[in-house]
Amino acid sequence: NAGVMQNPRHLVRRRGQEARLRCSPMKGHSHVYWYRQLPEEGLKFMVYLQKENIIDESGMPKERFSAEFPKEGPSILRIQQVVRGDSAAYFCASSSDKTGNYGYTFGSGTRLTVV
Amino acid sequence: AQSVTQPDIHITVSEGASLELRCNYSYGATPYLFWYVQSPGQGLQLLLKYFSGDTLVQGIKGFEAEFKRSQSSFNLRKPSVHWSDAAEYFCAVGAQNTGFQKLVFGTGTRLLVSP
Numbered sequence: 001n002a003g004v005m006q007n008p009r010h011l012v013r014r015r016g017q018e019a020r021l022r023c024s025p026m027k028g029h030s031h032v033y034w035y036r037q038l039p040e041e042g043l044k045f046m047v048y049l050q051k052e053n054i055i056d057e058s059g060m061p062k063e064r065f066s067a068e069f070p071k072e073g074p075s076i077l078r079i080q081q082v083v084r085g086d087s088a089a090y091f092c093a094s095s096s097d098k099t100g101n102y103g104y105t106f107g108s109g110t111r112l113t114v115v
Numbered sequence: 116a117q118s119v120t121q122p123d124i125h126i127t128v129s130e131g132a133s134l135e136l137r138c139n140y141s142y143g144a145t146p147y148l149f150w151y152v153q154s155p156g157q158g159l160q161l162l163l164k165y166f167s168g169d170t171l172v173q174g175i176k177g178f179e180a181e182f183k184r185s186q187s188s189f190n191l192r193k194p195s196v197h198w199s200d201a202a203e204y205f206c207a208v209g210a211q212n213t214g215f216q217k218l219v220f221g222t223g224t225r226l227l228v229s230p
Contacts, residue, residue: 033218035218043159043207045218091158091159093159104161106151108156108157109158
């Protein structure tokens with residue numbers, strides 16, 4: 001069981017470019033969550049997805065950010081026209097049910113640097 | 116709104132000494148509480164969680180935490196710290212009123228272990 005796989009581990013983008021972050025949940029997990037960790041801060045919820053559905057995106061910035069979890073393949077967090085303030089660590093977590101009673105499993109994160 | 120406060124940004128403990136990391140939460144109902152550990156450049160690993168029942172919770176790596184409703188606290192303890200415990204520790208509360216398990220994190224406490 002490979003756990004939650006995120007790639008790339010590190011991503012450098014110039015201002016104005018697009019960033020694509022990928023997350024493959026644990027086998028058997030159909031619930032995916034994205035969190036962002038700004039420097040010197042805790043993680044903040046961004047979005048919760050199930051296969052082909054966005055359930056809650058209350059933590060997503062209104063512009064430039066989008067997420068998907070297609071029927072086949074990994075979940076994608078897309079950031080268009082990146083700015084310096086997008087530099088952060090982005091973590092994906094998965095669970096087997098929405099209650100999280102069995103616990104989330106977090107990936108190792110993607111560290112995005114915007115130059 | 117739910118919130119978590121970790122009042123200590125940094126803590127230094129001698130190897131072999133006891134450890135207590137503080138966590139206070141704000142939540143209107145019975146909270147789901149978690150402690151995660153993050154090693155440098157890594158993702159988050161669940162140490163322990165409290166949902167209900169016994170207020171003293173045992174976790175991995177010799178950690179335990181005690182839920183005190185009257186103090187709105189969920190402090191993490193370890194009787195004897197090892198050098199490998201040096202990491203960042205995050206307390207989180209699970210917000211159930213959203214219909215799913217959204218985690219609200221504190222800003223973390225960085226533990227340094229001195230020889």
